[in-house]
Amino acid sequence: MDRAYANGAFIAGSDEFPARWQAEADAFVAGLGGRARLGLPYGASEREGFDMFMPQDIPKGLMVFVHGGYWMGSGRETLSHLAAGAVARGWACAMPSYTLAPAARISVITGQMRAAVAAAATAVGPPVPIVVTGHSAGGHLAARMACDGGPGGVVRVVPISPVAELAPLMETQMNLTLRLDAAEAARESPARMQPRADIQAHIWVGGQERPAFLWQARLLSENWGCDWTVAPGKHHFDVIDDLADPDSALMEACLGGL
Known part of the structure; x- marks a missing residue:
């Protein structure tokens, strides 16, 4: 099961991505x-903060992007450039961080994301439609925002390469x-919810992701009865790149029609 959920080992040049992302983010x-408002707090702890990127005019809505890292690593600062697509379309984009495991369990992190989305909505101003997206572990957290107990104002979620069923990670x-x-895996698996x-x-x-991630995405789409897209040629690290392009199919899935 470790091999099933290993990504970098199967992506050529995987060690080069963090530096590239950081340069583009900076x-x-x-x-x-x-228009970049950095380090806004949504809670008391060090990592309970978000960055907000604003369009030139009054925002049409708010997109929230949640970073991945298997709930154990990464942070918002490395991926700021992925807000470019939303900002170019006239939307505000918030990018929160969260307390990492083992300092926080996944259930605690889910609660932090509810608070982050609510705080970001307040920071934008008058109520606007909210779309939550996120990658890998962030895709899990984006999916959780659609379920009971999620923050108000959310009209769409677009989980990207999500971990939707947590039970395999126990192995x-x-x-x-x-x-x-087993109890937390049941409570926190979006694939077991609606x-x-x-x-x-x-x-x-x-389309070039590990079979486990293709299975996770299909499982969630089937259990939720919603559309899913397999992006041709994309692997686990470059599948998020199109968030920076306002005209991409991924950005249309996120914000189209809103």
Whole structure:
């Protein structure tokens, strides 16, 4: 099962992605100037903060992007450039971080994301439609925002390469850090839930991803009865790149028609 959920080992040049992402993120933030509002708090702990990227005019809506890292690593600062597509379409984009395992269990992180989405909505101003997307573990958290107990105002979720059924992770070495048990896996697996009736969903996954991630995406789409897209040629690390392109099919899945 460790092999099933290993991504970098099956992606050529995987070790080069973090530096590339950071360079693109830094350039995007610098170019946005005062429209990049960094380090806004949504809670008391160090990682309970979000960055907000604003369009030139009054926002049409709010897109929230949640980073991945198997709930154990990464952060919002590396992926700021992925807000470019939303901002170019006239939307505000919030990118939260969260407390990492083992300091927080996945159920606690889910609660933090509810608070982050609510705080970001308040920061935008008057109520606007909210779309939540996220990648890998962030895709899991985006999906959770569509289920009962999720924040108000969310009209669509677009989980990208989500971990929708958590039980397999109990059989990996990661679980020494995540500390998942059967009860928490059941409570926190979006594939075992249904989205609220007023929320649209579209699942996105790369065609060149590990079979486990293709299975996870299809399982969630089938259990939810929603559309899913397999992006040709995309692997687990570059499947998110099109968030930076306002005209991409991924951005249309996120914001089209809203």
